[in-house]
Amino acid sequence: MSEVVAIIPARGGSKGVPRKNLRRVGGIPLIGRAIQAARRCDLIDRICVSTDDDEIAAVAAEWGAEVIRRPDHLSGDTASSESALLHALDDLEAREIAVGVVAFLQATSPFIDSDALAGAIRLVQQRRRDSVFSAIETYGFLWRRGTGGCAEAINHRADHRPRRQDREPHYLETGAFYVLRATGFRALGHRFFGSIGIAAVPERTAIEIDSFAELEVARALAPLIDAPEPIDVDAVVTDFDGVHTDDTVTVTETGVEAVRVSRSDGMGVARLRAADIPVLILSTERNPVVGVRGQKLRVEVLQGVDDKAATLRAWADAACIPLSRIAYLGNDVNDVPAMDIVGWPVAVGDADPIVLSAARVVLDRHGGDGAVRELAERVLRARRGPRPLPSLHENRTTP
Structure with a gap:
């Protein structure tokens, strides 16, 4: 039987927020929060953290994940997330672990919605979609700078302003998770392929940490978002x-x-x-x-x-x-x-x-x-x- 495997890439060399994956939100390291979100999803069989960093590896293991050591040439600033996922799948294949579905989680998203993640996995398992990504609904009017810096409407007509209830929503990626059919991903090497689905998540969870300001916002939100947990300790x-x-x-x-x-x-x-x-x-x-x-x-x-x-x-x-x-x-x-x-x-x-x-x-x-x-x-x-x-x-x- 093939497995549903959560893979969390977490290299040690983040620049905007040094040691970002070990920073704490709500008292929990970001890498630990991602592992927790995966563990709350009953459909996930195995959780792997791909890292080049000894401290991240130790924390990931302590929070209940397997650790796949990523080579240096896949750990630099220019290395893609896809390369880390493919390396992890190669490692699992070498250990004769059959992977049917990949749940790619990003530790920089501290509020991963486990229920939405489970729904995305079901869409792929049932072959209704090949890849699914988390996103929030938006009804915003988008603009871009055109020739000479002049504003140009993107998702609407400048001379027509329909009410919110009369418009279809657009969707903005949150970056929290992507669920992929393993065979299709390995063949094409990109997270978007085949029939692509959207997993809508609550807007308040849609924060991705790339700066100290975003880290502080996440810390302020944690008491409002995190559910109470039993304090089970030794x-x-x-x-x-x-x-x-x-x-x-x-x-x-x-x-x-x-x-x-x-x-x-x-x-x-x-x-x-x-x-x-x-x-x-x-x-x-x-x-x-x-x-x-x-x-x-x-x-x-x-x-x-x-x-x-x-x-x-x-x-x-x-x-x-x-x-x-x-x-x-x-x-x-x-x-x-x-x-x-x-x-x-x-x-x-x-x-x-x-x-x-x-x-x-x-x-x-x-x-x-x-x-x-x-x-x-x-x-x-x-x-x-x-x-x-x-x-x-x-x-x-x-x-």
Whole structure:
């Protein structure tokens, strides 16, 4: 039986936004978002990421994709997406994997509509179309500059302005996905051939990231577009000040400091421990109160940490826990480096705006007022609910 294979080209040498495919939107690397979109589509049998970059390869494998290493001569600025797809198909053929349908996904489109993707795949599987692309409807009047810079109408007559309801829509490619019959694509080497179909997608999802401005727009849209997800993780790591506390401190005349914490948070941590979910408090400050609270909660504490990302990575390696299976709860800008390496960056409700934009989940509760308990409940709820999708195939990197 032939397979439906999603192929996501993701080279490392992007120019407009350096390391673009690893930039995060809604707390998830762009390459991870594309893999997630493919995994949500039940019709896809296999997900492959074609890359020349070691870091992209590692992140892709962690998010559940197979990795096909792309040679240097197909990874430069002038290399076409088609060349990457054809190379991937050659690799799959060499491993005796029969591909019937190719779903070409672009990681630079952060809001890939999985339902529209499934509809496009069905059109090709049922032989109603040979290639299908994602697009949005537009009723705009298009113009171009003609001779001498004079405006010329393209899709309408300049002397006739019909109402929107009296016009047929035009369609604008979003670049999010293209679904192709594999045999036709391999024969012709181009994504458009035979009978071509259109998969209409919601206009709000039609953003393609080629600049820092578009990246910021996507980050602003993510909380409005992304559906809530169960926080299914194997470990929880938190900052202390502003997370377990309300980020204030009381100082007596003798210099003794005291902070306010929530008993509710303590119960949340206890329930995580009871479920055998490790909890770590990772603090930049070195303060006896942090150690005392850690002892009370019976969790590990690392204090005086300048490089939270490096320390967290070392801790995860020692515990044999993938970073993608860790939730990090933070509130201030010094938490962002650690948030940027885990699968579940989480922010308290009153976090710094920079932290909010880096988060995959923003909690309702504030620091020191039940935020840790809220995270604990969401993690435990995910444990009780359906488990995450299994890997489609064993992760592997091909030469």
